[in-house]
Amino acid sequence: MTKHSRVSRKEAPKRRQEIVSWLKAEATVTYEQIQKRFGVSPMTARRDVAALETEGRAARTLGGVMRLSEGLLSEGPLYLRQKRNLEAKRAIARTAAGLIAPGNTLFLDAGTTCIELARVIAQSQLNVTIVTNSILVSACFCEGLNHAKVIQIGGAVNPSGGCATGADTEAAARGYYIDLGFFSAVGYVPGDGTYESFADMFRVKQAVMEHCAQAILLADHSKFGQRALNRVFPDAKFSRIITDRVIPGLRDSRLVLAH
Numbered sequence: 001m002t003k004h005s006r007v008s009r010k011e012a013p014k015r016r017q018e019i020v021s022w023l024k025a026e027a028t029v030t031y032e033q034i035q036k037r038f039g040v041s042p043m044t045a046r047r048d049v050a051a052l053e054t055e056g057r058a059a060r061t062l063g064g065v066m067r068l069s070e071g072l073l074s075e076g077p078l079y080l081r082q083k084r085n086l087e088a089k090r091a092i093a094r095t096a097a098g099l100i101a102p103g104n105t106l107f108l109d110a111g112t113t114c115i116e117l118a119r120v121i122a123q124s125q126l127n128v129t130i131v132t133n134s135i136l137v138s139a140c141f142c143e144g145l146n147h148a149k150v151i152q153i154g155g156a157v158n159p160s161g162g163c164a165t166g167a168d169t170e171a172a173a174r175g176y177y178i179d180l181g182f183f184s185a186v187g188y189v190p191g192d193g194t195y196e197s198f199a200d201m202f203r204v205k206q207a208v209m210e211h212c213a214q215a216i217l218l219a220d221h222s223k224f225g226q227r228a229l230n231r232v233f234p235d236a237k238f239s240r241i242i243t244d245r246v247i248p249g250l251r252d253s254r255l256v257l258a259h
Contacts, residue, residue, distance in 0.1 A: 023067035088244035110163035111184025187226030
């Protein structure tokens with residue numbers, strides 16, 4: 001490691017905070033601008049942008065970074081997402097498990113509610129096949145005796161999501177026929193659809209959806225009415241929407257209240 005690279009890494013937190021402040025004024029900043037302003041290498045500029053995206057403080061673009069506009073969601077680190085609205089997620093998971101029949105082939109995405117669903121399935125002794133790109137979902141079936149067959153879709157590991165993503169993951173995902181797909185979302189707008197922050201995460205879901213007989217949305221009350229950077233699925237894709245609270249003013253025959 002060179003002296004310059006050591007200095008760049010030491011100054012990274014301050015530099016990244018300055019990029020966030022810069023984005024409040026400029027909205028978008030290119031990698032080249034970051035390099036010139038801070039005197040860093042192209043690799044360091046990209047590393048800074050990737051870190052800001054992982055932290056939920058900005059979003060990558062083709063040539064740089066953009067601020068997350070007001071009203072756009074980014075959920076933050078995985079360990080915080082797992083703790084957020086935990087009891088609601090567990091209730092949703094228990095209700096979702098009641099829709100599963102023995103012999104089903106399921107898809108569970110990398111959302112934290114699907115991790116809770118995996119725990120319920122593992123304890124239930126259901127004889128099912130589970131396809132997932134989530135390392136944490138697969139790990140739920142590594143302790144104790146259960147009757148589930150788990151197919152872990154491989155690819156490049158995304159640390160912020162605890163899952164595999166990328167072109168190889170997407171290609172593999174298209175090779176399975178799914179009876180029941182359980183999908184989470186960063187945000188959900190009734191009548192519009194689901195929203196996600198990062199393309200590498202939602203493209204795997206889109207690949208699975210191509211061969212999914214029935215898609216079920218798992219969304220606690222905090223997700224309703226929220227948008228993120230990318231609209232992923234139209235509302236009509238989901239046959240059921242499981243949530244933890246009555247949503248005022250919303251009437252939809254697909255809504256299932258968790259218990």
